[in-house]
Amino acid sequence: MRDIAVVSVAQQQQKALTHTTEVELMVPIINEARGAVGLTQDDIGFTCSGSSDFLAGQAFSFVHTLDAVGAVPPISESHVEMDGAWALYESWVKLQIGGIDTALVYSYGKSSPGSLRDVLCTQLDPYYLGPLWPDAFAMAALQARIMLESGAVSDQRLAEIAVRSLNGAADNPLAVRSSADAAVDSVLAEEPIADPLRPSDCAASADGGVAVVLAAGDRARELCERPAWIRGIDHRIDPHQPGVRDLTRAPSAHKAAVEAGAGNDRLDAAELAAPFTTQEHILEAELGLGSDTAVNASGGALAGHTMMAAGLMRIADAARQIHEGQADRVLGHAASGLFLQQNLVCVMEGE
Amino acid sequence: MAERLRADLVLEYPFTRTTGPVIGAFLTGLRERIVLGIRRPDGTVLCPPTEYDPETSAPLTELVEVGPGGELVSWTWVDPPRSQSPWGQPHGLGMIRLDGADTPMVHGVLVDGPDELSVGMRVTARWRPEREGHIADLEGFVPEGAGQ
Numbered sequence: 258m259r260d261i262a263v264v265s266v267a268q269q270q271q272k273a274l275t276h277t278t279e280v281e282l283m284v285p286i287i288n289e290a291r292g293a294v295g296l297t298q299d300d301i302g303f304t305c306s307g308s309s310d311f312l313a314g315q316a317f318s319f320v321h322t323l324d325a326v327g328a329v330p331p332i333s334e335s336h337v338e339m340d341g342a343w344a345l346y347e348s349w350v351k352l353q354i355g356g357i358d359t360a361l362v363y364s365y366g367k368s369s370p371g372s373l374r375d376v377l378c379t380q381l382d383p384y385y386l387g388p389l390w391p392d393a394f395a396m397a398a399l400q401a402r403i404m405l406e407s408g409a410v411s412d413q414r415l416a417e418i419a420v421r422s423l424n425g426a427a428d429n430p431l432a433v434r435s436s437a438d439a440a441v442d443s444v445l446a447e448e449p450i451a452d453p454l455r456p457s458d459c460a461a462s463a464d465g466g467v468a469v470v471l472a473a474g475d476r477a478r479e480l481c482e483r484p485a486w487i488r489g490i491d492h493r494i495d496p497h498q499p500g501v502r503d504l505t506r507a508p509s510a511h512k513a514a515v516e517a518g519a520g521n522d523r524l525d526a527a528e529l530a531a532p533f534t535t536q537e538h539i540l541e542a543e544l545g546l547g548s549d550t551a552v553n554a555s556g557g558a559l560a561g562h563t564m565m566a567a568g569l570m571r572i573a574d575a576a577r578q579i580h581e582g583q584a585d586r587v588l589g590h591a592a593s594g595l596f597l598q599q600n601l602v603c604v605m606e607g608e
Numbered sequence: 609m610a611e612r613l614r615a616d617l618v619l620e621y622p623f624t625r626t627t628g629p630v631i632g633a634f635l636t637g638l639r640e641r642i643v644l645g646i647r648r649p650d651g652t653v654l655c656p657p658t659e660y661d662p663e664t665s666a667p668l669t670e671l672v673e674v675g676p677g678g679e680l681v682s683w684t685w686v687d688p689p690r691s692q693s694p695w696g697q698p699h700g701l702g703m704i705r706l707d708g709a710d711t712p713m714v715h716g717v718l719v720d721g722p723d724e725l726s727v728g729m730r731v732t733a734r735w736r737p738e739r740e741g742h743i744a745d746l747e748g749f750v751p752e753g754a755g756q
Contacts, residue, residue: 378692385713388743389701389715390692390693395684396714399682399714403703451686496663498711499712500654500711500712500714501711
């Protein structure tokens, strides 16, 4: 296996981008990520992006966004209709195959023009669930009630997770929901938005984008003082139909963490892309995170959930802690689908 | 002055899908006011039925009739109703494990307010008068004894 590292990250996120196209959003982000390590597109061996035509309202919308990369002369390029974390995985595989030493990965989402909790119904199976248009908050509430009734989690614990996000996000300029003085009592006093879920249990949706540069071996050492070496990366999937799963668990997250070697050594920090407090609770258990791991210091996805980018943003946030010397071993997580149906775990280390 | 050209844009999938031997049978059953599940090799029954075992991927073929009564496993309250859903009024959304099935299905629970919902309560299917082989042929579930 080749040693591959995240050598540069850049991201932007806000509550709603108005009068800004996806191309205009991504130009400065991609320039920042490449520029920070002195690269131009000519130096990039492979480019891969993640985005959703369902948000853009247009087939092959990602082709337009290539204008933000610069695709002339022709470049080697790919796209996934997935969170950018999966574009990072494809790029990692491409680098493993060899022949190139660098890759540019980016993803973005602009969900503010529509109602994301309804648009997410388009990810459901088209026969049993999709035609009922059960919105994303309502579906998450069904899971939450099962967790609460079975004792898998308590109201108190969910509120603690919400407070951790709100407090952590207070120092994160990219967070769209934060509160330095939020407390468990204030969260528990909120009126449910989808009984039993309260507003602070549900991620604050955001518009934004993220770009990451990967490099292999000595090329990474040339470009970055302290590369975030990817020591393990894996993604797994659980069945789609909610009835056939134990909704208090996410076996695919556990499997991905084991395959990525998350538990092989101490983790200083973990960034989780959970769109609900209930799911953040499940992930902490499935990933085996203990009290010596700082979870979602950034506020995590709860503090700002950019559809299609929240996972790659978590990997970027985790990698930055390696770059800046704040941590030696970190975990970035991405999720997709209903009830954490798909999970990706990326474990990174400094040297 | 030149005439302005105008064209409508309709976003759609202009093709039909074949639902296959399992989902197709389930949807046809709904048209006849019958709910079908499917038996797994271990004897348990999945409802709604899938063509493949979710754990082993073994093909499943033994359809069995379940319901129409069952137990509410989980619920939430949807208010306001979502504009594209089959329901025009605030309603419950539930996971219902039908009698004879081991897994719950997601559907509407039609009551006047969330106070009328509780985990473990008995519910039964309410059918639409006109049915076409669609998940919404089931209007939803109502408390048992509420008049189907």
